[in-house]
Amino acid sequence: MKTRVLGKDLEVSAIGLGCMGMSHAYGPAADKKEMTELLCKAVEKGYTFFDTAELYGTCENPHDNEELLGEALKPYRNRIVLASKCGIRFDESSSEVNKPLIPDGRPETIKASVDGSLRRLQTDHLDLYYIHRIDPKVPVEEAAGAMKELIDAGKITHFGISEADEHTLRRAHAVCPVTAVQNRYSMMYRDYEAIFPVLEELQIGFVAFSPLANGFLSAQYNKESKFEKGTDYRSVMPQFTPEAIDKNEEMLRYLKGMADRKNATPAQISLAWMMAKKPWIVPIPGTRKYGRLIENAQAADVELTEQEVKELDNMLESVPMSEVFGGSKIKK
Template identity: 40%
Template sequence: MASPAAVAVPRIKLGSQGLEVSALGLGCMGMSAFYGPPKPEPEMIALIHHAVAAGVTFLDTSDFYGPHTNEILLGKALQAAGLREKVQLATKFGVLTTADGTPEIHGEPAYVRAACEGSLQRLGVDCIDLYYQHRIDTKVPIEVTIGELKKLVEEGKIKYIGLSEASASTIRRAHAVHPITAVQLEWSLWSRDVEEDIVPTCRELGIGIVAYCPLGGGFFSSGPKMVNTLSEQDFRKGLPRFQTENLEKNAMVFERVSAMAAKKGCTTSQLALAWVLHQGSDVCPIPGTTKVENFNQNVAALSVKLTPEEMTELESYASANVAGDRYHNIVYTWQNSETPPVSSWKAE
């Protein structure tokens, strides 16, 4: 396996609207939220700088992470001289944390605009490269939400529009209002439901695909033992696939992938990440990490080559053998992202 320093990170065109990014991105959520307590700010800023120096320039955040604290962290990291010009900055809007901690999904034009202004301020930039609707507001026609995003593009506040966890029909309706550059979705060896309809739709329309959780929330890094190391604040502790009744079956999936990785001379996480990287030049995985050594391992996955036969073998290990759903509640996923017709909307 090539050392991380020897692995050049290629560039890819994400979508057909002109955005070019590193073939591997960096998911920044876990630095500030959901994966236990926030990590030390100086260390995370150093990690972001290390990533950019290594050629991983596509940085992913959201106003929901914290909330707000992850964007503030990235804003501080970007204050280094010349760094803004080197990165492609992606953030998201649409999920509001209420006083009791439950999320509310919003896609009204006024909310879209206010959220964008807030993100610009926290990130310390005058333009966001890729701005996603984080989750689809099923109360607001997608055409209305995209219409406001289109105005923000025209005003120079965002360059490209993205969607996250959107169904194929929602993607089509959005794309008819303004070209969608990227759709972010969960895609990994153990989350493949998007392959039937959503991925083909993106490819038909020339939309790039950004794969989050390409390592199964860390499962393909360290296997079932990771559950014992999670803090009580880590939301993964409650996910169905990490529950005792499912973990034993999923452990067998990890063991088979791990055995194949040993034959290939790479780590299990590198093999799982390589599988996503081999899905096509229109796919950019964004594994998150808070450690430089794990980041370096992820970059080295770019040098793992898989034959079609090896891809099929890997898929056979996981496809029919994974126990448990992605989430307890599918309400906030593409499976429930249909919006009312635009004719039903009455602007306030």
């Protein structure tokens, strides 16, 4: 697979693998043996960038995902880039499917969290470590200072922030250079295009999570699609309602048309579109299926012309589009 560079020097596969869905938010955790095999196949197929977090798991096993990756990827550790995150926990008192998040960006929390992640991931360092959400009660400079200490100690090599705006990024970057921001980005969620100029200026990479709008842009869902109640976030996401399926029909029809013209799939067009925007954008779609793993990887070879990107942008500005899931609530 082609590669891209995040920040000044973190080289990763052009498409990364978001591993959350193997353990969390897409129904009960998947079979560990199957996911271990899938992760090994991902390495064989050229994926070098694997994304997890300390809280991707279940009530029974809160750190399931890091433990899965630690065991599965141990034989390939010197060939891959491992990214994890700290700084939030779930509000377990909530009965919602998608529980609100409680941020905790205190330096002592960050330092304790990295030790847990290193142990579970069976490694002596993380290649990229993110503050998972900004804690409004802790100045971001303090969190960035803790990350700088972790770099100096050799526990991490690069610092990232998830769901950050320009002001936050500038403040954090002044204390410890930020290698990547990981924000939600897809054809249906484009809010963070506003920070592209500052990322260019500061030489910060953009890691796009939910690049297919939680799978919706694969064009594989319809009104009969069923999601496990209680464990699958898609069961409460606005883009998967019957009304939304109708409202998004024109957009998906256009996407399929472009896919046919380019001998690609709608998912590949969606990924190729964002990669054509900037050379430092790296999408990290997730999957539990080998076929999707390959399909997503091959998106790196789909090249859109400037005119085709403009066509897609114009379409996104003009056709009807439903609401789309915009992220878990942050508990005040």
